[in-house]
Amino acid sequence: QKEVEQNSGPLSVPEGAIASLNCTYSDRGSQSFFWYRQYSGKSPELIMSIYSNGDKEDGRFTAQLNKASQYVSLLIRDSQPSDSATYLCAVAGGTSYGKLTFGQGTILTVHP
């Protein structure tokens, strides 16, 4: 089992819809959770971080964390074509202290 798993997609949603991206992790001691966005041919950039159970909202983005289920998600409301990218889930803490472990990423396509 991979430490951090994501559905590789591609996930295709129409413009204006809600895109839901999911991630599961295996290390129950993990403490910090992140979502990075990576445009094609570019480097990843941090868009959200979450540390405690529940929801965290930032503009059109909402991160959700459920430590009991070892599950973290990212919701993108009012999706725009400019949101088309690969979204990488990353987890830190637990037995991987000092390192950030990434999932393989989910490709999101928002079509007009």
Added chain:
Amino acid sequence: NAGVTQTPKFQVLKTGQSMTLQCAQDMNHNSMYWYRQDPGMGLRLIYYSASEGTTDKGEVPNGYNVSRLNKREFSLRLESAAPSQTSVYFCASSPGLGLTGELFFGEGSRLTVL
């Protein structure tokens, strides 16, 4: 403000050749990292340096060596390149001692080993 700068951006090597990827950050960050990214594999940590003077192995260190030259610079060396090392390499830095999760990435170095 350049952030994290990697050189070279592109490189083609023959099997058995050696090379060094250079990385420098101007944000006064403590920690620096080298990742490789392959299709369908996400980002995999090669080596990291939690602070100046320390380096540690990551998930895929075989075939690589690193040097934390000073607080700004962290280089990655391939002593004898192999086709399996064809990849995109990203250097990253973070402000904390050890990992905070907020990584700032360089633009990447695309390496092809023939």
